[in-house]
Amino acid sequence: MKIIVVKKIATTMILALALASTWQVTAKEISQGQLQKIIDNDKQVILLDVRTAEEFAEGHIPNAINIPHTELNARLAELSAAKNSQVILYCRSGKRAAIAKQVLESNGFTELDHLTGDFRGWRNSNLPVNKGQ
Template structure:
């Protein structure tokens, strides 16, 4: 099978090149959707120096089992109905946190459409945060 793919690429190098470029553009566009991805260190700096607000997009049970200090729990499924709770933070840095860092883009896109322009997504989400033994608050 690999030989057939390589043969196709060799015989159709222009088509293959266009496909590769389009794939790279799609990946670049999707990675920037809903805010910039930031590391744990960058998130900590934004929180400490810019007073960034943390929006935890996980469900209530996951949130109560451990979340970033001072995080606001607004599950991703409730984002549209609870938008008014975030209106006070429209011009502030918002760090969107989900379980693995992969689903924050969709919520970021919703917020961007509502005029939020300082959006950031935590790379690796809470799993990476906890794996690096960073501070976690349990309960409310």
């Protein structure tokens, strides 16, 4: 009797772990061209630049908001209305965007995407850049 109960508990735990791993948010890649179409069509997305404020002021994608990845945990309330909205992340080259994705994912954000090539790719594609805050 005890062996059956232990097997059922073990099976339940394994199933729970398997399901939990499939619930992780996977960010799809958005190309510069796809993002430009989103911007041109005024589609409602959150474009989140996670570089420093200084980098952002030097140039950023139009309509982006800046929350540096190091400040993201402290400033989550600013994004609370976007938990179920599409959030497109970018930084300079990808590392900080990946960190930001993990922070947002662990706080319940469900539609996280990443700009392929990040800001470098955007700038290298000669797409519009705004300067200043």
